[in-house]
Amino acid sequence: MLRGRRALASQVRQRLRILISTGLYPPGSRLPNEEELSETLGVSRTTLREALQALAEEGLILRRHGQGTFVNRHPQQVQGSLDRNLDISELIRASGHLPGTRDVVIQTMPASPHVATQLSLAPADEVLAIERVRLADQRPVVFSIDFLPMALVQTVNYELTDLYSDSLYDFLIQRLGLTIHHGLAQLRPVLAEVWLAQKLGLSPGVPLLYIEQVDYTLEQRPVLFSQGYHVPDAFEFVLYRRGPGES
Incomplete structure (x- = not known):
């Protein structure tokens, strides 16, 4: 059960990376809230949070308390x-x-x-x-x-x-x-x-x-x-x- 959830979270993480890299969520933009994003991706909020946490650890997104989750602005390297x-x-x-x-x-x-x-x-x-x-x-x-x-x-x-x-x-x-x-x-x-x-x-x-x-x-x-x-x-x-x- 745990392995299946982790695999699903990995797939969600990959889908979010694609949405970001293709410009749907450009650098500096705010992601939809968890409820809307979980419905869009067809996953539970628990799975979504696991994927978002991994992306935050990688530095792709920034989670600002009281403001939301934003796509990070990165240097060229x-x-x-x-x-x-x-x-x-x-x-x-x-x-x-x-x-x-x-x-x-x-x-x-x-x-x-x-x-x-x-x-x-x-x-x-x-x-x-x-x-x-x-x-x-x-x-x-x-x-x-x-x-x-x-x-x-x-x-x-x-x-x-x-x-x-x-x-x-x-x-x-x-x-x-x-x-x-x-x-x-x-x-x-x-x-x-x-x-x-x-x-x-x-x-x-x-x-x-x-x-x-x-x-x-x-x-x-x-x-x-x-x-x-x-x-x-x-x-x-x-x-x-x-x-x-x-x-």
């Missing part, structure tokens, strides 16, 4: 907190930009030793690899490669177009009933090789931020391994760091 595990499209949309995708390549292949290690697979096991160039307002900002264990994907019926969607997290929830509990990420600077620079419309040798991440279920099962090459001037990440006096 795609902003995100490194302690929040968001899909790239969600991060772009939460910053008030329109996400997009191009140059999609989906193929099945044997897992490389590195990918197999990250997903706790045998080297001969197959994975589904999804390559995409991610856009923010039509600007290429990320080249990503996502790996899903083929044994996991084969348990459900799906269309390849399902994997073109903004968020693989939604695919995992809606098709496989799997919710990502947490992810472990490693970050390091890299220089764009010729092939990568061409995909992102950059000059070879330009610095990029490389983020490699494994996503886990609550049961500590690795279900998604991602490699993302981020154009650094398109992003601003915030990291909360505890002081030595905070336990």
